[in-house]
Amino acid sequence: MWQWLCSIAAEVVAGSAAWLGKGLSCVCVQSREGDARPSFDLTPVQEALRALWDAAFPREELCGLVSEQWKAMGWQGKDPSTDFRGGGFISLENLLYFGRNFPRSFQDLLLKQDGDRAMWEYPFAVAGVNITFMLIQMLDLEAVKPQTMLGATFLKFLAENESAFDLLYCITFKLMDHQWLTMRASYMDFNAVMKATRRQLETELLQEGIKRLEDLPSYNLLKRY
Numbered sequence: 020m021w022q023w024l025c026s027i028a029a030e031v032v033a034g035s036a037a038w039l040g041k042g043l044s045c046v047c048v049q050s051r052e053g054d055a056r057p058s059f060d061l062t063p064v065q066e067a068l069r070a071l072w073d074a075a076f077p078r079e080e081l082c083g084l085v086s087e088q089w090k091a092m093g094w095q096g097k098d099p100s101t102d103f104r105g106g107g108f109i110s111l112e113n114l115l116y117f118g119r120n121f122p123r124s125f126q127d128l129l130l131k132q133d134g135d136r137a138m139w140e141y142p143f144a145v146a147g148v149n150i151t152f153m154l155i156q157m158l159d160l161e162a163v164k165p166q167t168m169l170g171a172t173f174l175k176f177l178a179e180n181e182s183a184f185d186l187l188y189c190i191t192f193k194l195m196d197h198q199w200l201t202m203r204a205s206y207m208d209f210n211a212v213m214k215a216t217r218r219q220l221e222t223e224l225l226q227e228g229i230k231r232l233e234d235l236p237s238y239n240l241l242k243r244y
């Protein structure tokens with residue numbers, strides 16, 4: 020298994036969020052325990068893609084890193100890297116964290132299991148990349164130092180827990196789906212749903228008494244198992 024070690028914590032300590040501007044440079048450390056598959060021939064991104072596939076469809080073999088099968092996950096084509104290129108690999112890392120840490124919610128969203136769904140649903144993976152982008156913008160993480168109250172608030176969470184961005188991503192994805200259902204939306208309404216999601220998150224993050232991301236009301240929408 021590859022473990023992604025991103026230079027987040029160090030940068031936060033240094034009082035800077037420049038890590039995102041740099042395209043989030045991650046170094047990868049490989050630990051071989053429990054992973055019999057030889058993986059020396061895969062790049063970190065390929066390894067992460069494999070892991071994402073296993074999290075999404077554990078009972079289905081992936082036939083190749085470029086494969087029509089990816090479309091079942093809501094990627095636009097058979098090569099997911101063309102979809103997440105813009106978001107950097109952070110969007111891939113976010114999805115993988117979601118799949119591993121909240122498998123129940125991840126599966127519900129991936130397979131569209133909740134509620135009365137639209138005829139024209141949003142594609143899961145593409146929406147995920149969109150959420151990564153929205154969060155980076157909302158939290159002002161491309162700035163060397165966040166210029167907004169929201170950005171500063173978030174950096175405090177990140178300093179306490181290096182998984183804060185991943186966790187906020189999971190909360191946001193689930194909240195977005197919740198808004199989607201509440202608004203009885205169809206793909207044409209995707210941007211409106213994203214805006215509503217962002218407003219709700221901003222309100223929750225700035226509420227008094229939020230000491231950890233787990234205190235956000237929307238955190239309760241997430242299910243691990």
Ligand SMILES: *[C@@H]1O[C@H](CO)[C@@H](O)[C@H](O)[C@H]1NC(C)=O
Pocket residue numbers: 148149152153209210
């Ligand atoms: C999200 O997707 C919509 C529709 O495809 C697009 O118009 C918008 O620019 C995307 N937003 C971000 C932040 O990537």
Ligand SMILES: *[C@@H]1O[C@H](CO)[C@@H](O)[C@H](O)[C@H]1NC(C)=O
Pocket residue numbers: 179180181182183186233
């Ligand atoms: C960071 O947050 C995650 C997600 O809630 C949690 O599982 C993990 O235990 C936390 N880590 C620390 C060091 O508090």
